[in-house]
Amino acid sequence: MDCTLLITIFVTFHVLVPIVSSYGHANMCQAFCGNLKIDYPFALQSGCGHPGFRELLFCINDVLMFHISSGSYRVLDIDYPYQSLVLHDPHMSTCDSVVLGGRGNGFVVEQWRAPYLNPTSDNVFMLIGCSSESPLFQGYHGKHSPCRNVSGMSCEEYYGCPGWDMIRPNQDGPVYGSGPPECCALPFEDIKAVNLSKLGCQGYSSAYSLAPLRRAGPDEWSYGIEVKYSMQGNVGFCRACEATGGSCGHDIDDKNDLCLCEGWNSTATCDLVHSESHRRKWSLVVALAGFVIGTIILGTSHLA
Numbered sequence: 001m002d003c004t005l006l007i008t009i010f011v012t013f014h015v016l017v018p019i020v021s022s023y024g025h026a027n028m029c030q031a032f033c034g035n036l037k038i039d040y041p042f043a044l045q046s047g048c049g050h051p052g053f054r055e056l057l058f059c060i061n062d063v064l065m066f067h068i069s070s071g072s073y074r075v076l077d078i079d080y081p082y083q084s085l086v087l088h089d090p091h092m093s094t095c096d097s098v099v100l101g102g103r104g105n106g107f108v109v110e111q112w113r114a115p116y117l118n119p120t121s122d123n124v125f126m127l128i129g130c131s132s133e134s135p136l137f138q139g140y141h142g143k144h145s146p147c148r149n150v151s152g153m154s155c156e157e158y159y160g161c162p163g164w165d166m167i168r169p170n171q172d173g174p175v176y177g178s179g180p181p182e183c184c185a186l187p188f189e190d191i192k193a194v195n196l197s198k199l200g201c202q203g204y205s206s207a208y209s210l211a212p213l214r215r216a217g218p219d220e221w222s223y224g225i226e227v228k229y230s231m232q233g234n235v236g237f238c239r240a241c242e243a244t245g246g247s248c249g250h251d252i253d254d255k256n257d258l259c260l261c262e263g264w265n266s267t268a269t270c271d272l273v274h275s276e277s278h279r280r281k282w283s284l285v286v287a288l289a290g291f292v293i294g295t296i297i298l299g300t301s302h303l304a
């Protein structure tokens with residue numbers, strides 16, 4: 001056989017195929033908002049990221065905002081290895097100020113999104129100024145209360161914050177009496193939703209402990225809502241997609257995972273040979289190779 005033919009076949013399959021399949025190595029979905037990196041499962045563009053986190057993050061003037069049914073929060077940090085993010089609500093009470101009037105967001109997620117987002121078990125919610133009619137205190141009838149300490153953080157300590165001096169200038173400490181406590185600390189899993197109007201509370205604070213570090217006092221706690229995110233076991237899909245130069249996304253209509261490749265989308269990876277959903281470009285390569293080989297065969301037969 002003519003050695004030109006062999007070389008052509010070799011060149012076609014070893015040069016042309018890798019060139020076609022290497023398209024799309026620039027990640028189409030990664031982005032930055034200010035100095036926060038937005039990566040899988042999160043995204044700013046529609047069709048990018050995991051479907052459980054769609055329409056969740058928005059970048060407004062370099063400030064990353066997180067939007068759920070209870071409101072908008074500023075994202076202070078995203079920790080990808082620990083799969084958590086920290087949210088800030090401007091109307092949340094801190095050590096320096098106790099905000100009343102029910103202005104805080106609390107934390108309520110849409111039901112369909114709940115499996116993907118959950119405040120961590122180390123995160124304490126401290127509900128402030130709740131009425132005695134609050135569902136929190138129903139069913140307890142003066143026995144023990146639902147309030148407890150979370151990760152070493154308690155309302156007893158929180159009362160020592162300067163924020164309390166401003167709303168109760170003439171008192172030395174919290175008012176203890178027959179009524180409910182002024183502050184009730186709980187982990188999220190005890191109530192599943194922090195809805196101030198539903199719980200009949202005036203305000204709330206949220207703090208998280210940076211385990212294994214135990215912060216000495218409430219002025220050293222980290223204030224914010226630490227949320228753990230979960231991808232429900234399809235991290236493997238994204239890893240395989242990215243390994244072939246794709247960006248992990250989803251179908252805008254049916255919400256199924258999609259690997260976004262340059263010029264086409266795959267339900268698996270951007271690997272031309274192994275991807276079932278990509279026959280068109282592959283057959284184009286085969287046709288092109290056939291054409292080149294055919295031309296060479298014709299050319300060599302003319303010469304013969």
Ligand SMILES: *[C@@H]1O[C@H](CO)[C@@H](O)[C@H](O)[C@H]1NC(C)=O
Pocket residue numbers: 046047048249250251252258260263264265
């Ligand atoms: C691939 O999917 C993304 C996200 O669903 C969509 O925006 C884009 O138009 C699709 N591209 C092609 C070539 O179908």
Ligand SMILES: *[C@@H]1O[C@H](CO)[C@@H](O)[C@H](O)[C@H]1NC(C)=O
Pocket residue numbers: 069070108195196197198
């Ligand atoms: C909070 O509770 C109120 C009263 O029950 C309800 O109208 C409102 O929709 C709830 N908010 C959220 C975000 O679920």
Ligand SMILES: *[C@@H]1O[C@H](CO)[C@@H](O)[C@H](O)[C@H]1NC(C)=O
Pocket residue numbers: 147148149154156157
């Ligand atoms: C919570 O911790 C405080 C000390 O910080 C303690 O006085 C209080 O009894 C504890 N409360 C509960 C319910 O364990």
